[in-house]
Amino acid sequence: MTSLLAVLIDGSIYASWLFLVAAGLTVIYGVMRILNMAHGSFYAIGAYSAASLVGWYFNNGVGPAWISYLLLVGAALVAGLIVGVIVERGLLRLMYGRDEILMVIITYALLLILEDTMKIVWGVSPYFAYQPYSELGRTSLGLLKVSNYDLALVGVSALLGLGLWAWLERTNQGKVLRAMIHDREISVAMGVNVRLMFTITFVLGTTLGALAGALTAPAISVVPGIGIEVIVLAFAVVVIGGLGSIGGAAVGALLVGLSRAAAVHYAPEFELFVIYGVMSLVLAFRPEGLFGRTLARKI
Amino acid sequence: MKNNKSNFSKYLVSGVAALALSAGLASGASAAENGKFRVGIVTFLSGPAAGPFGVPSANAAKVLVEALNKGDVPAPYNKMGINGLEIEAVIIDEAGGATKQVEEYRNLVQRQKVDAVIGYVSSGDCLAIAPVAEELKTFTIAYDCGTPRLFADNADAQYMFRTGLDASVDNIGAARYLAATRPDVTRLSGIQQNYSWGQDSWADFTAAAAKLLPDAEIVEEQFPKIYQGQYGAEISALSVKRPEILHSSFWGGDMEALVLQANARGLLEDATGLLTCGEASFANYKDQAPNGMIIGARGPFGAFAPNNELNTWFKGVYNAAYDLDPVYPATKMVQAILGLKFAAENAGVADKEIPTAEQLASGIKGATFESVSGTVEMARANGHQAMQGITYGQYHYEDGKASIVNAVSFDGECVTPPEGVDAATWISEGFPGATCN
Numbered sequence: 001m002t003s004l005l006a007v008l009i010d011g012s013i014y015a016s017w018l019f020l021v022a023a024g025l026t027v028i029y030g031v032m033r034i035l036n037m038a039h040g041s042f043y044a045i046g047a048y049s050a051a052s053l054v055g056w057y058f059n060n061g062v063g064p065a066w067i068s069y070l071l072l073v074g075a076a077l078v079a080g081l082i083v084g085v086i087v088e089r090g091l092l093r094l095m096y097g098r099d100e101i102l103m104v105i106i107t108y109a110l111l112l113i114l115e116d117t118m119k120i121v122w123g124v125s126p127y128f129a130y131q132p133y134s135e136l137g138r139t140s141l142g143l144l145k146v147s148n149y150d151l152a153l154v155g156v157s158a159l160l161g162l163g164l165w166a167w168l169e170r171t172n173q174g175k176v177l178r179a180m181i182h183d184r185e186i187s188v189a190m191g192v193n194v195r196l197m198f199t200i201t202f203v204l205g206t207t208l209g210a211l212a213g214a215l216t217a218p219a220i221s222v223v224p225g226i227g228i229e230v231i232v233l234a235f236a237v238v239v240i241g242g243l244g245s246i247g248g249a250a251v252g253a254l255l256v257g258l259s260r261a262a263a264v265h266y267a268p269e270f271e272l273f274v275i276y277g278v279m280s281l282v283l284a285f286r287p288e289g290l291f292g293r294t295l296a297r298k299i
Numbered sequence: 300m301k302n303n304k305s306n307f308s309k310y311l312v313s314g315v316a317a318l319a320l321s322a323g324l325a326s327g328a329s330a331a332e333n334g335k336f337r338v339g340i341v342t343f344l345s346g347p348a349a350g351p352f353g354v355p356s357a358n359a360a361k362v363l364v365e366a367l368n369k370g371d372v373p374a375p376y377n378k379m380g381i382n383g384l385e386i387e388a389v390i391i392d393e394a395g396g397a398t399k400q401v402e403e404y405r406n407l408v409q410r411q412k413v414d415a416v417i418g419y420v421s422s423g424d425c426l427a428i429a430p431v432a433e434e435l436k437t438f439t440i441a442y443d444c445g446t447p448r449l450f451a452d453n454a455d456a457q458y459m460f461r462t463g464l465d466a467s468v469d470n471i472g473a474a475r476y477l478a479a480t481r482p483d484v485t486r487l488s489g490i491q492q493n494y495s496w497g498q499d500s501w502a503d504f505t506a507a508a509a510k511l512l513p514d515a516e517i518v519e520e521q522f523p524k525i526y527q528g529q530y531g532a533e534i535s536a537l538s539v540k541r542p543e544i545l546h547s548s549f550w551g552g553d554m555e556a557l558v559l560q561a562n563a564r565g566l567l568e569d570a571t572g573l574l575t576c577g578e579a580s581f582a583n584y585k586d587q588a589p590n591g592m593i594i595g596a597r598g599p600f601g602a603f604a605p606n607n608e609l610n611t612w613f614k615g616v617y618n619a620a621y622d623l624d625p626v627y628p629a630t631k632m633v634q635a636i637l638g639l640k641f642a643a644e645n646a647g648v649a650d651k652e653i654p655t656a657e658q659l660a661s662g663i664k665g666a667t668f669e670s671v672s673g674t675v676e677m678a679r680a681n682g683h684q685a686m687q688g689i690t691y692g693q694y695h696y697e698d699g700k701a702s703i704v705n706a707v708s709f710d711g712e713c714v715t716p717p718e719g720v721d722a723a724t725w726i727s728e729g730f731p732g733a734t735c736n
Contacts, residue, residue, distance in 0.1 A: 003536075006535040007532075010532035010535050013531050124350045124353075126551075126555060126580075128555075128583065128587075130563075134562075140565075143538060143541065147531075147563050216528075216529075220555075221552040221556050223350050224346060226528060226552070229528065265532065265535070268522060268536070269522075271523065271524075
């Protein structure tokens with residue numbers, strides 16, 4: 001019984017983290033048709049920015065701990081905004097209309113450049129921002145003790161998913177975006193500023209990636225290479241859900257999170273395999289992913 | 300006009316290529332004849348292993364080479380450089396995998412014309428380099444990699460040496476520490492990175508624990524992917540089994556993340572952590588690791604190194620240069636460089652003469668030399684493998700300062716299989732011939 005409860009809790013926490021990581025990736029693909037390999041770097045930049053800022057905050061006099069949570073989010077927003085605008089305006093804008101495969105190669109090159117840039121800026125020593133993680137304490141559920149920060153992450157992830165849904169479904173900007181996904185040429189003919197919408201979408205995706213990194217930073221040691229590990233998982237999640245689908249990313253994250261937690265508790269020897277096992281199984285029956293067929297409403 | 304332009308381009312390209320080639324050849328030639336002792340140093344300068352291992356090692360190499368060239372190192376290493384020759388260090392990145400490292404090694408030997416190579420954290424890299432060192436007849440010291448297969452697979456090695464200890468020593472030492480300090484434990488658990496390092500470490504530890512702690516059972520074992528970073532489910536799975544000891548051979552960012560998460564969730568309050576590579580992050584834990592967590596340094600290195608004159612001097616210069624105390628990979632790099640210097644100056648060649656690879660090998664094979672970690676005996680693998688003791692202790696953090704308490708050392712003969720016996724056999728037979736203090 002404890003194990004079943006643990007699977008549900010661990011699976012939900014891991015799924016919420018996966019969704020945070022994958023949301024930006026799927027938003028960018030849904031609107032721009034760019035399979036963004038550099039998304040892991042945006043995650044890492046968010047983690048480094050947050051760890052630097054929170055580390056600086058706690059190393060230079062003790063203020064109230066709740067401010068550190070604002071700093072985490074603030075660091076992600078600023079980093080995502082700056083990097084997103086620079087990359088979209090300085091690089092991707094010159095490449096629009098090219099083949100999707102070429103865009104994969106371009107964003108892969110960007111990933112390599114950003115990985116080295118991070119080493120120049122932050123070096124290779126680890127950064128820590130553990131205070132926000134430990135400050136929230138933990139909750140005991142029988143033998144199981146769960147970090148309150150991890151539980152809060154589930155809430156943040158759910159709110160973010162709802163926010164994205166509301167933005168796309170309930171705002172004029174969301175409607176324009178959906179029209180653009182449906183038919184870009186007609187949207188242009190109707191007066192939609194596609195370039196502006198691309199910029200907004202890309203910066204949103206970048207910021208989501210940076211936010212995922214910033215919210216993860218308190219629980220990990222921020223070291224070179226964390227972004228590369230994350231991108232593989234994010235791809236698995238969005239492929240399961242269907243590239244470009246927010247709902248698909250949420251379901252994909254939940255499937256992977258629960259399957260992995262179940263494997264860890266009941267069959268640890270399959271833990272490495274289970275994520276890709278689920279992906280293979282889904283793709284065998286639905287090659288476009290679980291939500292991949294709803295092309296007109298891909299985001 | 301087009302033809303002229305095309306011809307001009309061809310000449311230009313050919314000219315540039317010829318210049319580049321001759322410059323390359325010239326640089327290779329002058330490197331071999333510049334009167335310096337040129338040593339290739341290979342360690343991780345990028346990737347996840349750079350922070351915990353590579354950068355401290357490279358930094359240690361820089362300060363030591365600089366001091367050796369000035370003749371500032373205490374006796375018996377106070378002779379300038381190596382055998383009176385200035386040392387020129389060529390430091391390269393170990394990242395990229397074994398195939399790339401073999402290319403880099405060939406480049407170091409054949410183009411850069413190094414006189415010796417010191418390097419390799421990754422066991423995969425060590426295993427790939429060993430046969431190439433023999434093929435190219437180049438004196439090579441593996442300074443950190445731990446695989447017992449290094450000399451098991453290369454039993455006739457002539458040019459390959461290792462001045463660090465192999466990984467089975469870490470885990471035999473860990474089991475001996477538990478037997479000495481916590482003989483009543485009955486519930487053991489483990490979490491290891493899912494690759495050969497983690498699997499081999501766990502196999503050695505559980506086998507040794509079965510002999511030394513016969514009443515203990517393994518209640519849970521987890522093998523997450525390397526660099527996973529998130530261990531929520533694993534921590535839950537371990538917690539519900541209520542272990543008394545949590546053994547891990549995690550290293551770097553994975554280890555730090557595990558400690559952060561397991562401590563915040565109370566696992567490291569209920570169970571005592573036993574981290575075989577724990578010392579490498581000694582300065583990073585602060586109040587996020589519980590007091591009493593058992594840590595090792597893969598030998599008498601880093602914070603476990605003795606307070607001899609060499610180590611006191613090294614800690615001083617390292618701290619002055621980087622405002623940090625050296626962690627175990629830094630100490631191991633220094634040990635390897637001192638081993639090379641000892642080999643060269645014990646090779647029986649004239650002052651300021653560069654010994655051949657064969658002379659270097661004969662200078663260190665089976666020898667005993669002094670180091671920052673104490674006395675090193677090249678007493679295993681036909682004189683190619685160092686044998687030293689190992690120390691474990693408990694992390695203690697108080698008033699903003701980290702220290703080690705309850706340290707226990709075990710002699711080399713207590714934790715190292717006899718010559719010609721593999722670790723698994725030695726453990727399964729109950730450590731025959733082991734002499735423990």
